[in-house]
Amino acid sequence: MEKVSYDVVIVGAGLAGLMAAHEIASAGYNVAVISKVFPTRSHSAAAEGGIAAYIQGNSDPNDNPDYMAYDTIKGGDYLVDQDAAELLAYKSGEIVMLLERWGTLFNRQPDGRVAVRYFGGQTYPRTRFVGDKTGMALLHTVYERTSGLGSVDFYFEWFAWELVRDENRVRGIIAFDMRNMVPVFFKAKAVVIASGGMGMLYRHSTNSYINTGDGYAMALRARVALKDPEFVQFHPTALYPSDILISEAARGEGAVLRNVKGERFMARYAPKKLDLAPRDIVSRAILTEVKEGRGFPGGYVGLDLTHLGEDYIKERLALAYEAAKSFAGLDATKEMIPVRPAQHYYMGGIDVDITGRNPDLIGLFAAGEAACVSVHGANRLGSNSLLETLVFGRETGRAVVEFLKSYTEPSSDIDKEAEKMIDSAYDVVKSESGIHFGEILEKLRDTMWDYVGVFRDENGLKTALSEIMKLREDMKKMYVLDKSKVYNTEFYNALELKNMLDLALVIATSALNRKESRGAHYRLDFPERDDQNWLKHTIAYLRGNSVEITYKPVKMTKWKPEARVY
Numbered sequence: 001m002e003k004v005s006y007d008v009v010i011v012g013a014g015l016a017g018l019m020a021a022h023e024i025a026s027a028g029y030n031v032a033v034i035s036k037v038f039p040t041r042s043h044s045a046a047a048e049g050g051i052a053a054y055i056q057g058n059s060d061p062n063d064n065p066d067y068m069a070y071d072t073i074k075g076g077d078y079l080v081d082q083d084a085a086e087l088l089a090y091k092s093g094e095i096v097m098l099l100e101r102w103g104t105l106f107n108r109q110p111d112g113r114v115a116v117r118y119f120g121g122q123t124y125p126r127t128r129f130v131g132d133k134t135g136m137a138l139l140h141t142v143y144e145r146t147s148g149l150g151s152v153d154f155y156f157e158w159f160a161w162e163l164v165r166d167e168n169r170v171r172g173i174i175a176f177d178m179r180n181m182v183p184v185f186f187k188a189k190a191v192v193i194a195s196g197g198m199g200m201l202y203r204h205s206t207n208s209y210i211n212t213g214d215g216y217a218m219a220l221r222a223r224v225a226l227k228d229p230e231f232v233q234f235h236p237t238a239l240y241p242s243d244i245l246i247s248e249a250a251r252g253e254g255a256v257l258r259n260v261k262g263e264r265f266m267a268r269y270a271p272k273k274l275d276l277a278p279r280d281i282v283s284r285a286i287l288t289e290v291k292e293g294r295g296f297p298g299g300y301v302g303l304d305l306t307h308l309g310e311d312y313i314k315e316r317l318a319l320a321y322e323a324a325k326s327f328a329g330l331d332a333t334k335e336m337i338p339v340r341p342a343q344h345y346y347m348g349g350i351d352v353d354i355t356g357r358n359p360d361l362i363g364l365f366a367a368g369e370a371a372c373v374s375v376h377g378a379n380r381l382g383s384n385s386l387l388e389t390l391v392f393g394r395e396t397g398r399a400v401v402e403f404l405k406s407y408t409e410p411s412s413d414i415d416k417e418a419e420k421m422i423d424s425a426y427d428v429v430k431s432e433s434g435i436h437f438g439e440i441l442e443k444l445r446d447t448m449w450d451y452v453g454v455f456r457d458e459n460g461l462k463t464a465l466s467e468i469m470k471l472r473e474d475m476k477k478m479y480v481l482d483k484s485k486v487y488n489t490e491f492y493n494a495l496e497l498k499n500m501l502d503l504a505l506v507i508a509t510s511a512l513n514r515k516e517s518r519g520a521h522y523r524l525d526f527p528e529r530d531d532q533n534w535l536k537h538t539i540a541y542l543r544g545n546s547v548e549i550t551y552k553p554v555k556m557t558k559w560k561p562e563a564r565v566y
C-alpha cells in the first residue's frame with residue numbers, strides 16, 4: 001500500500017477541520033486535510049440562520065457572557081460541561097470579530113454595528129448572520145485563509161476509512177482515492193477527526209447525503225469511546241415533504257407555528273418563550289399536535305411568515321422563501337410553510353476534553369460535530385454549532401501544536417498492521433450477489449426514525465436493537481452492482497452503511513440504557529429528568545456486536561441544575 005507522511009492528518013474540511021488546520025499550519029507543521037467532497041461543499045456550507053456571539057459594545061447592554069453560558073447549559077438540560085460552555089461564551093465575540101476581519105460580511109444594523117437576531121433559548125438576542133446563508137459565508141472565508149497557507153495539502157474526493165493505532169497511540173489513517181479506489185496509508189503524529197454529523201441514519205434529516213457518521217464509526221472501531229451517543233437533535237421545522245431545513249431564523253424574525261385550527265399552539269407548551277423554546281420542546285409539541293389530531297393531513301403544521309411582509313422576508317429569509325417556492329410550490333409571503341421535525345444535529349460524539357484531546361488514544365483529537373466536548377449537553381441551542389466549530393476547532397489546533405512540540409517517534413513498525421486493515425473493505429465489490437446495500441440502508445433509516453426518534457420507549461428501543469442486529473448480519477452478505485474502480489460511488493455508500501450500522505448500535509443501546517428524559521432524549525416510559533441517577537455522561541465503547549457503557553461526571557462550575565421551563 002502506498003504511504004505518505006504528515007505531521008497531522010485532519011479528516012474533514014468543514015469549519016472545524018479547516019480552523020484546526022489553519023492553527024496547526026500557521027505554527028509551521030505540515031497538514032493533510034482529507035474530505036469526501038470539495039471543502040466548500042462540506043455541510044457547514046448549509047448552515048443558514050447564524051452564529052451566536054456575545055460581542056462587547058455590540059450586544060444588548062444587559063447581556064454578558066455568563067448569561068450566554070447559562071442559556072447554553074439550561075438549553076442542554078444540565079448535561080453540558082460548564083467549563084466548556086464558559087469557554088464557548090467568553091471566546092464567542094472575539095472569534096466572530098476575527099472572522100469579520102478575515103472577510104465574512106455579516107449583516108449590519110443601520111448604525112453600522114453587526115446585526116443580531118433571536119434564536120431559541122436565548123435570554124438576549126445573540127445570533128449574528130449573513131442573511132440566511134451564514135455557514136456558506138464563513139466556510140468560504142476560512143477555506144480561503146487556510147488554502148493560502150503553503151503547508152496544507154488538500155485531498156478532496158478522498159474517503160477516510162480506518163484509524164491506524166498501536167497499543168496506545170494513533171499512527172495515522174487509511175483513506176481511498178475515490179477516483180480510482182486506491183488505498184493510501186496517511187502516517188501521522190496526530191489525527192484530528194472533524195468529519196461532521198450523521199443525519200443519514202434517519203429517514204427524515206436536514207443533513208447532506210455525505211453526513212453518514214464515518215468519523216464516529218472509525219473511532220469506535222479503533223476502541224475509542226463516544227460520549228452521550230443517545231442524544232440526537234430533531235429540528236422542528238423541516239419543509240414537508242422534502243425535509244429541507246427552514247431555518248430557526250424564521251422564528252427568530254417573528255414567524256409563528258400554527259396548527260390546522262390556526263392556533264398558535266406553542267402557548268400550550270412554552271408559555272413564555274413560545275415559538276422560540278429550544279428545539280427538543282418545539283419538536284415534541286409539533287408531533288403532539290399531529291398525534292392529537294390538530295395537524296394538517298399528512299402530519300405537519302404551518303409556519304406562518306405572512307405578517308412579516310414581502311420585502312423583509314426576501315431580504316432576511318431568502319433561502320426559506322426560495323425553498324418553499326421551489327420545493328413546496330408555495331409563496332411564503334402569502335401562505336404558511338408546511339413543516340415537521342427531522343433529524344438535524346448530533347450532540348453525541350467522540351469523547352474529548354475542552355482542548356479537543358481524546359483520553360483513549362494518544363495523538364487523537366476531534367472537533368466540531370464529530371466531537372463531544374460537551375458543550376451542547378442533551379440539546380444544542382441553535383447557532384451554537386457554527387460557534388463551536390470555530391472556537392473548538394481553534395482550541396484543538398492549539399492543543400495539537402502543543403502535543404507536537406514534545407512528540408517522540410514510536411519505535412514499533414505499523415505498516416504491516418495497516419496493510420491488513422483494508423482487505424475486508426473490498427468484499428462488497430467482490431461478491432456477485434447477496435443483499436444490495438440500498439435495501440439495508442432503507443431499513444436502517446426507517447428503524448432509527450420509528451424507534452430511536454423524538455419519542456422513545458423500552459419496547460421500541462428493543463425492537464430497534466433486534467432490527468439493527470439483523471441488519472448487521474445482512475451486511476455480511478452485502479454487495480454492490482458497480483464493479484469498476486473509477487468513481488465507484490456505490491462502493492463508498494456500502495462503506496458508509498457499515499459505519500452507520502456501527503453507530504446505530506451504539507446510539508440505540510445507549511438510549512435504552514438511559515432511563516430518564518433529558519433534552520432531546522425523551523423516554524415515554526421515564527418522562528422525568530432524574531438528576532439523582534442520571535446527571536452523568538454516557539461513555540460508550542463498541543466491542544464487536546455489543547456496547548460497553550461507563551460514565552463520567554458532568555463538570556459543574558457555577559450553575560446548579562434547576563427545572564427547565566420556558
Ligand SMILES: Cc1cc2nc3c(=O)[nH]c(=O)nc-3n(C[C@H](O)[C@H](O)[C@H](O)COP(=O)(O)OP(=O)(O)OC[C@H]3O[C@@H](n4cnc5c(N)ncnc54)[C@H](O)[C@@H]3O)c2cc1C
Pocket residue numbers: 011012013014015016017034035036037039042043044045046047048049050051052134135158159160161194195196197206207208210214215245247344345367368369370382383384385386387389
Ligand atoms: C441544514 C443545516 C443548517 C444548519 N444551520 C446552522 C446554523 O444556522 N447555525 C449553527 O450554529 N449550526 C447550524 N447547523 C449545524 C452546523 O452547520 C454543523 O453542525 C457544523 O457546520 C458542522 O461542522 P463540522 O466542521 O463539524 O463538519 P461539516 O461541515 O459537516 O464537515 C464534515 C467534513 O468531513 C468530511 N468527511 C466526513 N466523512 C469523511 C470521510 N469518511 N472521509 C473523508 N472526509 C469525510 C466531509 O467531506 C466534510 O468536509 C446546521 C446544520 C444543517 C444540516
